[in-house]
Each structure stands twice: as C-alpha cells, then as structure tokens.
Amino acid sequence: MALTSSSLLWALALGVLVVSGLVLWLWPRAARGGIAGWSARIGLLLVAQFALLSVLLVGANRTFGFYSSWAELFGRASSQQSLNEATGDGKRPPALTVKGVESIGLKGTKEVAGQVERVDIRGPLTGLTMSGYVYLPPQYYQRGHEQEKFPVVVAVTGQPGISKNLITQLKVPQSVSAAVMAKKIRPTIYVLVRPSLVPGRDTNCTDVPGGPQALTFFNQDLPLAVAARYRTTDAPGSWGAVGNSTGGYCALKFAMTNPARYGAAAGLSADYFARQDRDTGDLYDRSAKLRRESDLIWRLKNRPAPPVSLLLSSSKQGEANYKPTLDFAAAAKAPTRVAQLIREEGGHNFQTWREEYPEVILWLDRELQRPAS
Template structure:
C-alpha cells in the first residue's frame, strides 16, 4: 500500500483508536510498580503516540501532497528513466502513460469534459526526465477545432510536492474547465509537474554548475517536448508559468529570464531569492553569475527589464512573504516594460486552501496575457 493510500491512513487511524482504548482498558492492570508493569505502561503510551503521530502525518500528507511515495519520504527516490516516444506523430521525447477524467467518474466524454493525461518526458538537451500531467480542454477533442492550437502553461508545485496534488488537491484542471465554460478564460493546455526534477534534491530551478540543468529543462526542453506532441500555440511569449511556494519562485524567475518563451509568470506565495540549505546543497559551486541570476532582486536591479507580465500573491495576515511581496511590486513598477499584478488577501496561510482561493483569478489573468498564434 502506497504512502498516499486511503487504506494506509485508515489503518493508522484504526491503530491509534485501538491502542488508546487498550491503554484505558489495561491501565489498572499495569498500575503495579513491577518492572513488567512499568515497561507495559511505557510501551502502550509510546505505541499510542506513534500511531496518533503517524495518522496525523499521513492525513497532513494527503491534504498537502508533500510526498508521493515511501521512497520519496525517506529520500530514496532517485530514478530518472529516459523515455522516448516512438508512436506515430509523437515526434519528441514524450510518452503518454495514463489518462484520467477531469470531472467525477462517469461525468463526460473528452470533447465535453476534457482529459488529463499522465506523461513521461525527458529533456532533449538536459536529459532530465520527469513525470507530469497534461490537461487538455474539451475543445482539443472537438471536430470543429481539430486544426486549432492552444495556449499552454507550466504549473509547478512547491517543494517537495507531488504533481498529482495539482490535479486532485489544487484542482487546476477542473478550475480551468469551469472558467473556460463560463467564458472567463480561453481554453488552455496545462502541463503540471513538480520542480523537484532530481529527487530528493531541491534545485530551486537553477542550472547547477556540474549538476542538473533545471532552468534549461523548464525553459527549453519541456516546452519543446510538449509542443512536439500537442497542438500548442507558436510564437514569442505563447507559454505561461504558474506555481506556488518554491514553484512560485520558479515561475517568476522563468518568466523574467525567458520572456521569449513565457509571456506571463505567476508566483503564488512566492519568495524572491533561492535559499541554500541541506535540501539544496551547494547550488552555485562558487559561480557568482549563477548565484546572482538566482536572486530576483539582483535581476531587477542589474539586468534589462524583460517584456513579460508577472503576478504575485500574498496575504496581510498568515504569510511571511507579505513585506517582500510589496517591495517586489514597487521595484517592478519602475522597470518597464515588465508589468506587475497582485493578489493580496486579508488573511491566508501558506497552504492549499489559500492557493485554491487564488487560482481562479490567476488562471483568468494568465489567459489574458499569453500571446502566440491560435
């Protein structure tokens, strides 16, 4: 049973309940001062606390999608298989390995509800391999639009994150489907994955000297692979990018560094400089240029202002990035032709509930700022 299995969570909860009841039932019998009785009390208390802690941890992981598997949890996920699509019309290093419905089970055909496809993609130049989910809107399958191309956006989780959380927890496909159906945004292809392309390392979307070329993967290889397989708009700035937390930082950086690819970038609860800690290791290897480019503050002050649109979000109460976000907005205002927008909530923590409140407006904003030919 997998880490995110409902059965594992139910088993942990049941174990906690049974151990608690057993402790209450057996406590009088273990009230003596013998070594056996003392060890029995310690054992019951320890087992109960472990079971309760496990249940709470599993429930939190289910809600926030921190880890996708036991190997991911214990830092043993390091496999990076190379997948090349040999099917007719594939044309690139991308393979569809699964499919799921956007709406609840039995609720529609692709031309009505769209589809989410699970893919494996490998970068042509970086050789980075990563799983992802691709949302295709209903129009993609409709005969009247069979020659139509669509705007596309990369959607990134935080660290460590799971790509499935973007589908199930943050509900990007369902939200995009509903907004487009209501005429509030254009039909759009979403490519959903986590920024952790070299697990368990957090590369912060940096081209690490002598290491994973993560920025190049997202800015060059991923759009190239997706465009070779799906009907994606062409032209300058025809892609968007959005993410939360670490993914938000990556989204802003990608849009600022690569405006020829990303016409817009949205950072939900983003930060503005790459941290270095035990999860990242030495990202820069003494390379000052790489370290400078990882700081959005440095980029705003020292590089030509990119012709792209940026969106940042925070809350006055509950987010630690509020002051930095206000400062970032003020700096971007002075850097034409870069354009800046924001979503500032009165209150909201660094969590899925807050981001779900921001995603509809973010997708509407993104839809109106991605260029290219359709």
C-alpha cells in the first residue's frame, strides 16, 4: 500500500483496535510478579504505543505531505535529476511529457469543468526534472476556442511537501474550476508543483553556485516547457505565481526576479528569505552578496522596484511571519504594488491556506488583467 493512501491509514487504525483487544486479553496473564511479568507488561505497552503512533504519524504525513513514498521515507531518491540527452535523430526529448489524466472529482466533463493532467518537466537549461500537474480549463477543449491562448499561474506547495497536496489538501484546481465555471475568472491554466527539485535537498528556489539552478528552472525552464506543450499567452507579465510557506517565498521571488514573465504573485504565510539548514546545505557558497540577493525585503529596499503586483497573507495571531509581512509591505515602492490579506487568527497550516485560496485566485485574475506598467 502507498504511504499516502487512505487504505494504509485504515489498515493501521484497524490494527490499533486488534492490538488493543489483544492487550486487554493478555494483560491478566501478564499480571504476575518478577522480571518475566514486568517484561511482559512493558512489551504489551510498547506494542500498543507503536500501533497508535503509527496511525498518528501516517495521518500527519497525509495531512502535511512530509514524504510522498516509502522510498522517500527510507532515504532513497524518489525522483531523478538528469540531463536531457539528444535522441538518435539529433532531436531533444520534449521538455514536458503528459503522463496521464488525474481524476480529482471535478463537477463535469473536461468540456464543462476542465481537466488535470499529470506531467513530467525536463529543464533543457538546468538539466533538472520535476513531476507535477496541470489544470486545463474547459474552454481549452471547447469548440470555437481552438486558437485561444490562456494565462498561466504556477502554484507551489510548501517544503517539505508534494505537489499533490495542492489537489488533495488545498483544493486549488477544484477552486479554479468552480471560479471558471461561475465566470468569476477568465479561463486559466494552473501548473501545480513543489519547490524541491533535488531529492533530499531544499533548494529554496535558489540558483546554488556550482549546484542546482533551481531559480533558473522556475523562471526559464518551466515556462518554456509549459508554453511548448500548451496554448499559453506570451504577453509580458501575463503569468502569475502563488505558493504557501516556502512555496510562497518562491512565488514572490519569481515575480521579483522575472517580472517580464510573472506579473503577479501571492505568498501565503510566506518566508521572505531563504533559510539555510541541514536540508538546504550552503545555498550561497559563503557569499554575503548572494545571501542578500535572496532576502526579498532587502531586494525591495536596495534594488529597482519591479513592475509587479504582490499579495501577502498572514495572521495577527499564530503566524511568525506577521511582522516581516508588514516590513515587506512598508518597503515596497512604485511601480511594485503590494496588497495584504490579514486574518485576525489563523495558522501555518492547510486549513488556513485552503480558506485563503479562493480569494487569492480572484485577486490573481484581476491583477493579471492589468496592462504592464
């Protein structure tokens, strides 16, 4: 059974009931003195605790997406980083490959509600690869729209996390489909990805000196791959980005470093700088300059203001990024526009972000319709 499957969780829950019954049945037999009796009772308690802990850990993993597979859990690479090699006829393999259709319970056929496709993206510039999902609106399949090009929003989940969290936990394509069907937003393509490109390493959407060029992948490889496969608009600043936590940092960073592509971005409970820890390794090759460049508040204060619209979300209570959010907004200057979505209460969790996403989707649609500054 898959690590994130509901069948595994139910099987473990059933195991807890079975183990609990066995403990109750065996306890009187273990209720005797001496080392043997004490050892038996301790053993029964440990078995019961292990069974309960297994349910709690698997449930937490399903909720927060720490590990997507057994391979990741046991430290084995679950994805590959590879260079795109030329085929025998001298042509490179496609930068984006559709692997199939993902059923997510949209309310209608693809001509009515749209469709989600599973994709693999290969970066010709960086040599990095990533799996993800693409939501295509119903108009993409309808007659009369065969030549129409669509705006694109790149949605990035947090770290650690899996791209499927954007479907199962945050309900992003479901919210987009509902908004398109209700004619609240224009038909829009949503690309659903995770921030990590290298198994076992959090690159924080940063071009690491001598290492993975993660920012280049998102700023150049991913847009080129998506545009090569789908009918996307190519007007300056016509793409958007959105993300939560580390993904929010990435989304804001895309717009601030590549405004010609990303005209609007939203960071939900976003970080404003790339933390370095044991999961990131040295992101800057000990360069103070590169470290400053990755601090988004520093960029607002010390670099020319990009002509983009940015949305920041935070909560007055329960969010460590509340004061940095205010500092970021205060540092912004024209032509950068900053809006804030501030809650009285909330948290750094899926429930908060899931509630924010419908409003953020409407905001992105409005801002991406603005003419370039």
